[in-house]
Amino acid sequence: MLIDCHNHIGADLYFYLNGHYPYAQDLVALTTEGARHGVTHWVVFPMVAHSWFDINAMRAGKLLPGGPEKVPYAFENERMLREIYQQFPDLGRRTIPFAMLDPMREPEAQVARLRELLREFPFYGLKIQGTMTQAYVTALLKEGRSFLEFAEENNLPFLIHSSVWKSSGNIDQWSQALDIIRIAESAPRVRFCLAHSCRYDRVCLDRVAELPNTWFDCSAHRIHCKGVVNGMGFVAEPERRFATDYNDPKIVLRDLAAAYPTKLIWGSDTPFQSFVCDDETEGLISLRSTYEEEIDCVRALPADARARVGCQNLLDFLQLKNEQAILSRR
Numbered sequence: 001m002l003i004d005c006h007n008h009i010g011a012d013l014y015f016y017l018n019g020h021y022p023y024a025q026d027l028v029a030l031t032t033e034g035a036r037h038g039v040t041h042w043v044v045f046p047m048v049a050h051s052w053f054d055i056n057a058m059r060a061g062k063l064l065p066g067g068p069e070k071v072p073y074a075f076e077n078e079r080m081l082r083e084i085y086q087q088f089p090d091l092g093r094r095t096i097p098f099a100m101l102d103p104m105r106e107p108e109a110q111v112a113r114l115r116e117l118l119r120e121f122p123f124y125g126l127k128i129q130g131t132m133t134q135a136y137v138t139a140l141l142k143e144g145r146s147f148l149e150f151a152e153e154n155n156l157p158f159l160i161h162s163s164v165w166k167s168s169g170n171i172d173q174w175s176q177a178l179d180i181i182r183i184a185e186s187a188p189r190v191r192f193c194l195a196h197s198c199r200y201d202r203v204c205l206d207r208v209a210e211l212p213n214t215w216f217d218c219s220a221h222r223i224h225c226k227g228v229v230n231g232m233g234f235v236a237e238p239e240r241r242f243a244t245d246y247n248d249p250k251i252v253l254r255d256l257a258a259a260y261p262t263k264l265i266w267g268s269d270t271p272f273q274s275f276v277c278d279d280e281t282e283g284l285i286s287l288r289s290t291y292e293e294e295i296d297c298v299r300a301l302p303a304d305a306r307a308r309v310g311c312q313n314l315l316d317f318l319q320l321k322n323e324q325a326i327l328s329r330r
Helices: 013-017 027-036 055-059 074-087 107-120 137-141 145-154 177-186 196-200 202-210 221-229 249-259 291-299 303-318 323-327
Strands: 003-011 041-046 095-097 126-128 158-160 192-194 214-217 275-279 283-287
Touching: 003 027, 003 074, 003 303, 013 055, 027 041, 027 291, 041 074, 074 095, 074 107, 107 145, 126 145, 137 145, 137 177, 177 192, 177 202, 196 202, 196 214, 196 221, 202 214, 214 303, 221 249, 221 283, 221 291, 249 291, 249 303, 291 303
Parallel strands: 003 041, 041 095, 126 158, 158 192, 192 214
Antiparallel strands: 275 283
16 A cells, blocks of 8 residues: 555646646546555645635735635635545545645634534545645644633644744745744644755754654645755755755655654655746746646555555554555445
8 A cells, every 4th residue: 555645636727827836637637647656545634725815906916805606715625625535535535635725724624624624524634735835834832722622622643734934035934843842832732744854954854753643744745846956945954954965855865764663654755856946036846746747756665664664654643553554444
């Protein structure tokens, strides 16, 4: 069994309207491409921009209220769950759906809708991507605390996009890995997975290894390696960076698996294993990889590491006893 822990399905109007890539992926395309290369199961959640945002403002590159939906992700979560359970149940049985949430906007209304959805459709975790929606993950400790309470009540873990603080420029202030770790420390009965290998920040990775309720995934692994090689600003600074050879993503994943054998979870971030946009200050940014290349990295691990990173660590994160628990959970 090889499980991909990080996949988006649906459509992202903000990316589409602003000429960014990627902007869509459907369940059939995801499972067809992944299965060709040996993936057996997928953790899935919606794309990022939600229809609470005003569409005309999104077209102008702004995130403002006034969209067609009153509750963030209410439409997107239900749309995805119906695709999984009603439209393509044969493929849906091979997925582990997570619901997406916005930690800052309309939290009580979101929790109420999540409770309704959970009564109709099983989902197994909660996903946050605060950077692209400009929503502070620290809201979980304030106005969004009800999300932590909902997660603990229903034994649902969080998978959260993470970034790292930069001493100069390219500062992503919304979803800092250190902030997520602080939230995990404050909520010891809730489990957390920090996405994108904490951007290779060794201090954060070491703290994830210490805490009993935290894991990390390696999603969009190859383009993050390119970010290091190309000196780009979205990865950890050299003095805090995990030591390995970033010229070879397979070596990087092998070294991470050796250093954090029970904490690393493999995920691709499809379709965001590639990212292409025309930035006003930096010009064209083109970071491209393929699903096959992401899968090749985990396939290159030694067999025991591949079993942990590609399956067992995710089972531990989800608190499922064994592989059969995935097959029989519905």
